[in-house]
Amino acid sequence: MHALKLAPHRLYFFAGTLALLLLFGWWWLTLARPAGLAAVPIHALLMPLGLFPLFILGFTFTAGPRWLGVNGVGGFLPIGSGYLSGLVLVVLGAISAWRPLAALGFGLMCLAWLAASWRWSRLVKASKAQDRYHAKVLLAAMLGGALAQAAAMMWAAGIEPAWIVARQFAFFGFLLPIFLAVCHRMLPFFSGNVIQPYTPWRPYGLLWAWLGGCISVGVAGGLGWSWLEAIAATAMSLGFAYTSWRWGVLRSLGNRLLAMLHLSFAWLAITFALIALGAAGVLTVGSAPIHALGLGFMATMLVGFVSRVTFGHSGRPLQAENWLWALYLGLHLAAASRVAASLLAIPWLMHASASLWLALLALWVMKMAPIYLKPRIDGQPG
Numbered sequence: 483m484h485a486l487k488l489a490p491h492r493l494y495f496f497a498g499t500l501a502l503l504l505l506f507g508w509w510w511l512t513l514a515r516p517a518g519l520a521a522v523p524i525h526a527l528l529m530p531l532g533l534f535p536l537f538i539l540g541f542t543f544t545a546g547p548r549w550l551g552v553n554g555v556g557g558f559l560p561i562g563s564g565y566l567s568g569l570v571l572v573v574l575g576a577i578s579a580w581r582p583l584a585a586l587g588f589g590l591m592c593l594a595w596l597a598a599s600w601r602w603s604r605l606v607k608a609s610k611a612q613d614r615y616h617a618k619v620l621l622a623a624m625l626g627g628a629l630a631q632a633a634a635m636m637w638a639a640g641i642e643p644a645w646i647v648a649r650q651f652a653f654f655g656f657l658l659p660i661f662l663a664v665c666h667r668m669l670p671f672f673s674g675n676v677i678q679p680y681t682p683w684r685p686y687g688l689l690w691a692w693l694g695g696c697i698s699v700g701v702a703g704g705l706g707w708s709w710l711e712a713i714a715a716t717a718m719s720l721g722f723a724y725t726s727w728r729w730g731v732l733r734s735l736g737n738r739l740l741a742m743l744h745l746s747f748a749w750l751a752i753t754f755a756l757i758a759l760g761a762a763g764v765l766t767v768g769s770a771p772i773h774a775l776g777l778g779f780m781a782t783m784l785v786g787f788v789s790r791v792t793f794g795h796s797g798r799p800l801q802a803e804n805w806l807w808a809l810y811l812g813l814h815l816a817a818a819s820r821v822a823a824s825l826l827a828i829p830w831l832m833h834a835s836a837s838l839w840l841a842l843l844a845l846w847v848m849k850m851a852p853i854y855l856k857p858r859i860d861g862q863p864g
Contacts, residue, residue: 485855489864490558491795494540495788496854497566498533499847505532506840508573513833523645524576524584527634530652530776531591532569535627536562537784538660539598541791542620546602549667550609550617555601564594572638581638588635592628599624615686619663619693626655646704653775654700661780662692664787669743672790673730676737683728691721699757712761719754726751738802739793742786742810749778749817756821770824777817777839785810785846796853797860805849812842 486493505528512521539562547554568590575584602624606617633648666689670682695718702711726748734744753774760767793800802810816838823831858864 485857487559489795490543490554491540491791492854493558493562494536494543495792496851497562498536498540498788499851501532501536501566501569502843503847504570504573505529506836506843508576510836510840513836523637524572526772527637527645527648527652528569528572528576530657530780531588531627531631531634531648532572534657534780534784535591535595536565537788538657539565541664541787542602544791544795545668546617546620547605549611550605550614551611552605552609555605557597557601561594561598561601564597565591568592568594575638581640585635585638588631588638592631592635595624595631596628599628615689616663616667619689620660623656623659623663626651626659627657630656650700650704653772654696654703657780658696658775659693661783662696663689665743665747665783666692668787669729669747672740672743673734676740677730677733680730680733688721688725692718695721699754703757703761708761708763712758715754715758715761719751719758722747722754723751738807739786739790739800742789742802742807743783745814746779746783746786749774749782753779765825768824768827770821773817773820773824777820778814781839782810782813782817785813788850789846792850792853795858795864796856797858797862798853806846809842809846812838816842 486496509525509529512525539558543554543558568587571587571590572584573587575581575587599621602617603621606614606621609617630648630651633644633651636644637648666684670684674680674682695714698714699711699718702708702714726744729744729747731744731748734741753771756765756767756771756774759765760771789802789806790800792798816835819831819838820835822828823835
């Protein structure tokens with residue numbers, strides 16, 4: 483366990499793998515025998531606020547100091563353990579139907595996240611780098627995450643209107659802006675290292691347009707302004723489709739590890755097309771858009787990015803072996819099945835998707851988690 487103290491990504495990624503197993507295992511059991519707090523509302527908050535933040539911290543405090551040209555900061559052990567402990571309390575509150583316990587858990591998650599946000603703000607402030615735009619977007623989105631966690635705590639405490647605030651902030655004011663900022667910075671960079679010839683394309687106007695779209699879709703969806711939601715989502719879908727093509731999604735297929743990032747990004751055009759169709763009343767989409775976003779884009783992108791960072795920072799080759807490639811494609815199948823389950827209203831398909839997600843992620847965790855507990859294979863520190 484000493485190895486977890488050697489680098490922030492070790493502790494955060496290890497805790498993140500535990501969170502994955504906990505949440506997907508809890509949800510699989512809940513589908514089999516619904517119990518505890520209202521299953522769907524707590525699931526809608528627990529999954530986004532539980533699955534992704536620990537991995538985000540691992541990436542942020544590993545790559546972020548390099549972006550900023552500063553030394554990293556310590557203190558990641560209490561933050562990571564505090565966030566995971568809060569998550570466990572929320573799950574226990576959901577199972578026992580004791581809302582104060584769930585509220586306490588969300589509150590602990592919020593406090594741990596605020597501590598991490600404060601540490602990140604210190605690095606951003608100390609940096610002399612000319613380009614700090616992505617770092618500042620991450621900071622603003624991290625504060626959006628704290629608001630989502632605080633709203634979730636209020637909902638668990640009995641303030642029902644806080645649920646929609648927590649849900650909209652979790653996806654459109656927190657997670658999606660962070661994922662987009664990281665993709666905007668890293669996908670053209672990684673692509674330029676692999677695809678030749680390649681001209682990196684990442685105008686900041688594109689990032690600002692994405693962030694504006696996040697705000698528009700999030701606010702419109704929360705307030706029920708269907709016309710604005712449909713217009714903004716249509717623009718976002720077309721923009722993401724163009725960006726995916728411009729970044730070279732087809733050319734990336736020659737390198738599996740790079741293709742994993744591009745194929746995940748391609749889900750964004752599908753996600754926002756579904757949002758637009760639902761808001762315009764053309765199609766009854768149910769929860770299909772949010773699952774396309776959370777599973778199709780975010781969860782598969784998480785596996786791609788975390789695998790890449792794990793291999794690189796453990797001294798392993800940056801390549802996706804057959805087992806990882808097959809597992810990754812299986813996750814896309816599981817995500818597509820969950821989206822289809824909502825569009826076609828097929829309950830058994832939802833259960834099948836949950837089972838496939840749990841099985842594939844358990845296999846991935848079995849491969850990844852031991853790496854964080856061992857020294858680098860090349861003998862380097864970190």
